[in-house]
Amino acid sequence: MNLDWTAAVAALPYLLQGLQLTVVIALVGLAGGVIVGILAGVGLAYGGRSARVVAQLYVAVIRGTPIVVQVMFVYFALPILLGIRIGATEAGIVTIVVNSGAYNAEIIRGALQSVPRGLPEAALSMGLPFRRVLAFVIAPVAYRHALPAMGNQVVNVVKDTSIFLVIGVGELTRRGQEIMAENFRAVEIWTTVAALYLILITVLAYSLRLYERKVRLP
Amino acid sequence: MSSVMIEFDRMRKTFGGHVVLESIDLTIPQGEVAVVVGPSGSGKSTLLRCINGLEKISGGDLRVDGVSVLGPERDMRRIRLEAGMVFQQFNLFPHLTAIQNVMFGPIRARNQSKAEARDIAITLLEKVGLSHRMDHYPSQLSGGQQQRVAIARSLAVQPKIMLFDEPTSALDPELRQEVLRVMQTVAQEGMTMIVVTHEMGFAERVGSRLIFMDAGRVVHDGKPADVLANPPSDRMRDFLSHVH
Numbered sequence A: 001m002n003l004d005w006t007a008a009v010a011a012l013p014y015l016l017q018g019l020q021l022t023v024v025i026a027l028v029g030l031a032g033g034v035i036v037g038i039l040a041g042v043g044l045a046y047g048g049r050s051a052r053v054v055a056q057l058y059v060a061v062i063r064g065t066p067i068v069v070q071v072m073f074v075y076f077a078l079p080i081l082l083g084i085r086i087g088a089t090e091a092g093i094v095t096i097v098v099n100s101g102a103y104n105a106e107i108i109r110g111a112l113q114s115v116p117r118g119l120p121e122a123a124l125s126m127g128l129p130f131r132r133v134l135a136f137v138i139a140p141v142a143y144r145h146a147l148p149a150m151g152n153q154v155v156n157v158v159k160d161t162s163i164f165l166v167i168g169v170g171e172l173t174r175r176g177q178e179i180m181a182e183n184f185r186a187v188e189i190w191t192t193v194a195a196l197y198l199i200l201i202t203v204l205a206y207s208l209r210l211y212e213r214k215v216r217l218p
Numbered sequence B: 001m002s003s004v005m006i007e008f009d010r011m012r013k014t015f016g017g018h019v020v021l022e023s024i025d026l027t028i029p030q031g032e033v034a035v036v037v038g039p040s041g042s043g044k045s046t047l048l049r050c051i052n053g054l055e056k057i058s059g060g061d062l063r064v065d066g067v068s069v070l071g072p073e074r075d076m077r078r079i080r081l082e083a084g085m086v087f088q089q090f091n092l093f094p095h096l097t098a099i100q101n102v103m104f105g106p107i108r109a110r111n112q113s114k115a116e117a118r119d120i121a122i123t124l125l126e127k128v129g130l131s132h133r134m135d136h137y138p139s140q141l142s143g144g145q146q147q148r149v150a151i152a153r154s155l156a157v158q159p160k161i162m163l164f165d166e167p168t169s170a171l172d173p174e175l176r177q178e179v180l181r182v183m184q185t186v187a188q189e190g191m192t193m194i195v196v197t198h199e200m201g202f203a204e205r206v207g208s209r210l211i212f213m214d215a216g217r218v219v220h221d222g223k224p225a226d227v228l229a230n231p232p233s234d235r236m237r238d239f240l241s242h243v244h
Helices: A005-046 A049-062 A067-082 A088-113 A118-122 A131-167 A172-182 A184-217 B044-051 B074-081 B098-109 B114-127 B143-155 B171-187 B198-206 B225-231 B234-243
Strands: B004-015 B018-029 B035-037 B059-064 B083-086 B161-165 B192-196 B209-216 B215-220
Touching: A005 A131, A005 A172, A005 A184, A049 A088, A049 B083, A067 A088, A067 A131, A088 A131, A118 A131, A131 A172, A131 A184, A131 B098, A172 A184, A184 B171, B004 B044, B004 B192, B018 B044, B018 B192, B018 B215, B035 B044, B035 B198, B044 B059, B044 B161, B044 B192, B074 B083, B083 B143, B098 B114, B098 B143, B114 B143, B143 B161, B143 B171, B171 B192, B171 B198, B198 B225, B209 B225, B209 B234, B215 B225, B215 B234
Parallel strands: B035 B192, B035 B209, B083 B161, B161 B192
Antiparallel strands: B004 B018, B004 B059, B209 B215
């Protein structure tokens, strides 16, 4: 076995561009997924019958299908159904938002429902409308309950972006595969790709841990 | 001449098929300190929770400062601004310090400025003897201190009525007096109060009226000294022998 690490060094600029796209898709996906997750999670916890059913259906469909199938659907099937054109990166972002949103919804529902009933009652009994009770009492407490699970979600989202190689999004994994196809340096390239993911995820997970500690209540 | 603050008019409350309160008729005038006692399950807490709409009434009517709890949500919010509530489990907001808890109502319910709210909060925390702990979080306070902050939090909304739902039941005996003393001060300032409690000493010392409930009905209603010295029924005598 002769390993040639100069091949990995030569590939690094190209891989780093891929890493950049991975980070962009992950961050946009996370932000969008949190917004969707809050809407669906609030719907699950406090919505009327119809809102609850819609949210439940959404969560069931997303959790019940593989993300590869979801991105294929968004990229190939949705344009036909809606008569629109959509780029691969956009399809990836839409998929990750919709996908992580469903998992976030369940986390957020659980966190909202874990807030002791007496807290919203105390605020309601002062004459606040429910919207304000949600914003100023339930949300700040629930959000701290949700943080550890959301940390997991961050890691999952970053890793899930690698799946978008199937529709040709030039993120990190895809670029690794492309270089591999040229130079067949499997060990060097995949080790480098793995290391880049590991560094990214470790940094993210550690910053989240720090943040969690910062907002922890005494 | 004191005006009527709370008026139960053949009010009923059921949970599912279970009748919790049966045709309650009660009138609480301004300045009254009504102490409600009775065995657990007699409906005393539910009675209190109906007043500020934490429970919906099932029949009859209930008016607070002239406003019916059956009205639209706006009316309910008006009632809640006038009827503060203190809970057995304190229910302080854990993400806010003591002073932030007390400032919460003025800012979020009364739309007052932060500066106004702060002045109110400092005055009230002084009154309940906790100005030196105002930057502590609830978890850093003893149960008695938490309940005193909770009383200040309710008072900060400037209600006309204060409802106390077993405010000392979750406290160790040695911490109860500090809470009862604060409640006595509030009563002496003329606040209309309804207090659900097992503290007979408080009923006798501070109460202007004692209401004994059993099985969803008001069984006795009179001056605390009279009712306690001469329990009008075996049921009440039996109850008193258990709480004393």
